[in-house]
Amino acid sequence: MKHITPVIRSLNAPRFTWAFSLIVLSCLNVSAQDRITRSGGDKPILGKIKEMTNEVITIETKRDGVVKVTPNQIEEIKWDDEPARFSAGRSLEEKGYFPRAFEAYEEALADLDAGLPMIKTDIEYHLLHLKANMAMSGATLPNNQTSDQLITEFKTFLDQHKNSYVYYPGLMILGKLAHQQGKPEALDYFVELQKTPWNDYQILGFTAQGHQQLAAGEIDTALATFEKALAIPSVGKADELARAEAILGKAATLVAQNKTVEALPMIEQLIENSPDSAPGTQARIYLTQGKLFQQLGRNEEAVVSLLHVDILYPQSAPEHAEALYHLTKLWAALGQPDRAATTIGQLNNDYPDSRWTAELNKN
Template sequence: MRRLKTRYYKYAAFFGFQGDENKMTDISFTTGTSRPASQKHREQPVALTTYATNGRVFRAGLCAMFVVLTGQLSTVNGADTVTIKSTNKTVSGDVSEITRDSVSVKSLSRTVKIPANDVAAIKWSKEPAKLNIARGDERRGRFAEALEDYEEIQGSIDSPSAELKTDLEFGIANCTAELALQSEGDNADAVAKLEAFLKANPQSYHYYKSLDLLGRLYAQQQAWDNAERSYKELAKSSLPEYQMTAKIGEGRILLSQGGEDTAAAKAAFEAVIQMDASSPSEKNKQFEAKLGLASCLVREKEYAEALEILDQVVSDTNITDEEVLANAYIQQGKCHMAADQNKLAVLSFLHVDTLLFQARGPHAEALYYLTRLWPQVGKTKRGEDARMKLETNFPDSQWVKQLNDN
């Protein structure tokens, strides 16, 4: 409220009125909603009371101020809003330029350029309200629900703007890919959607993320040449996070193909670890590289060194970064298994099952290993429970298929 009074006081001064803002009675908004004071100026005023200073009533000035403020408010209401991933803050204005590497937002006073990898979402000025629900489901890893919402929205809009159309296409492609990577969707369909998106939108701010998804999908198919091609294109980005992602992808391909020779894969992961990391997302990429390095060490039977790295990742990773943390516990559990430390392996996988279960891919993998490990530590019933949970919650997962094949 203080900010609102100050704003109105400045407009009163502009129109030639004098007075102490602290003596002015409050300005009353009637909007039908309750918001923090810092956000109330974005609402359209419905009712505005007259106030006085030093005994003088100035209704004419209020009318003029109302006109000025209404114009200003409508400008904000009609703006695009970009949420910045690293700060969780928003920038409002007109999205004036989109490239592979950045999104530019032009407001009344300045233009802000946001790196593509730091754009969490863009809320377009005339988008349907349901789109926000779809984004929320996608952000929480509820990809099936988000996909359904995106497809429904896409089918219900007659003439979407080019930007909204592109975001809907990517939302559908991204959710399809994530489901496929969790073995809960069709890999070939996901690849086709991403290839089509990249061809149609070569300057989208989703371009490099699409390449990463495509590389992972091709790796899932063991189509190594196509996966390598995707990561080589990704490495051309000027953004360090995407350069790190490309190098990690290269390391994973080498590790998958390399048999017992892990030298090339280790070099790729170590290159990422040696890069400067200034943002939380870049630091997470270094954690991913450390997980890759630990996998190399496990293959070399260097279990103690691998566990030291994994313990460090678990210690340093923020609890909110569930995917990274869950994968760290998965690697830790597999390392303990390789070292014939089954009880310790169970504890690692239980972290994922009980605390990090929203990371669906790692959760399914953890349940697979718990199904196998519980009987080996004398807990047959718990193994049966883990199998039931896996088959119920992840019926189409590769881990169910692998369990049944064994």
């Protein structure tokens, strides 16, 4: 507005000035909208978010009227009234800069205007989501918080926001964190996800349960659980992406049964069918393929698969860090010490707090 004010002041007619000001403000407000981005590459929905429950987000748009979006479809929400540091935090978290992302989220909460409860809930959820990712990657949590304390904090937050859009996505993250920390209550979270009205969350709930059983050495039971996940119908992009995660779980079970060769065709089919608009899933697929090749001693093919993660999907920080770890081993095995040293440096520089960095430096 500072560039427009001199123009308004230069006009002599008060009525014209007032009318002109209204027109300018109206034009500025057109671009001031909430933005919902759905998974699968659809165009963002622009409008004003009116209501959020654990099953639907209602946004009023100028073009399509009232649009309802379910939480399982959400890739990102960008609020018109959000603090600038909230957007910065999301970007930093996506790139794996966890401590800087934490600072940005904290600053966003401090900068948030009063009277915006939905945005406050969203920022608080992102803070917990970030800390869960930090804990699962082996990074030190802010303020010396323990993983047990984080699980309690996350559970309390979700109990207080059971009718918010963050509830079921948060339950997914909490379940994964609890599972990694060896907490039996993780199963309760996964079972609750299996009861949601969305096929993709049902698939992911069974898939998470299957991984828990596999980690406990219950291989046959895990395989049956992954088959349950794959038996759920897939009717959209989100379902197909969830199904890909179930197939990755089944492949891991076959590896545990010493059937690595049988798992490879499943991964190759995933590579052919998974959309480019799902970089996280693609990264996990190529990472899995690389590890399968590595187990079979097909080191050159393993390098090619893992380089896909390094070059094409570096924004998928957990998968990228693990791919770099395995590449350091493979380059050394292939007689490429210079490349191994370069990859070691990249892992240390880009992911100093990753458990894969700690694992590498332990040896």
